[in-house]
Amino acid sequence: MTEEKKPHHQPFPDDNGEAQQAATSYTMVDPRFRNIYFQFYKETYKPSVIDRKTKELIAIAASLAAKCQGCLEGHVKKALKFGATREEISEAIAIAIGVNAAAIVDLTDIAADNMNIKLY
Numbered sequence: 001m002t003e004e005k006k007p008h009h010q011p012f013p014d015d016n017g018e019a020q021q022a023a024t025s026y027t028m029v030d031p032r033f034r035n036i037y038f039q040f041y042k043e044t045y046k047p048s049v050i051d052r053k054t055k056e057l058i059a060i061a062a063s064l065a066a067k068c069q070g071c072l073e074g075h076v077k078k079a080l081k082f083g084a085t086r087e088e089i090s091e092a093i094a095i096a097i098g099v100n101a102a103a104i105v106d107l108t109d110i111a112a113d114n115m116n117i118k119l120y
Helices: 031-044 052-066 069-081 086-115
Strands: none
Touching: 052 069, 052 086, 069 086
């Protein structure tokens, strides 16, 4: 028996502010809130002081921090579309790794202070 693969959800709108696969994503979000989110998303990707490639590299790191696989895949595709190199994408990923590692150290430092313990 073969398993039918479900279409991957799209947790963010496309460049036009629309969900690319509306039938499989946002199914539990009231349309008025979905529309507010889409408008906000669209606004953040309009031309501004940060170029689009840089915005996508930031979004890659944010997607990793938020643990959003659909976001990550979509933003990697968009980063490539807007001219990001493999090296730039890899560096954005490395930065996310570093920030997440620092977050773990921060949490353990706070826990040690709260519990008044030091293991080393």
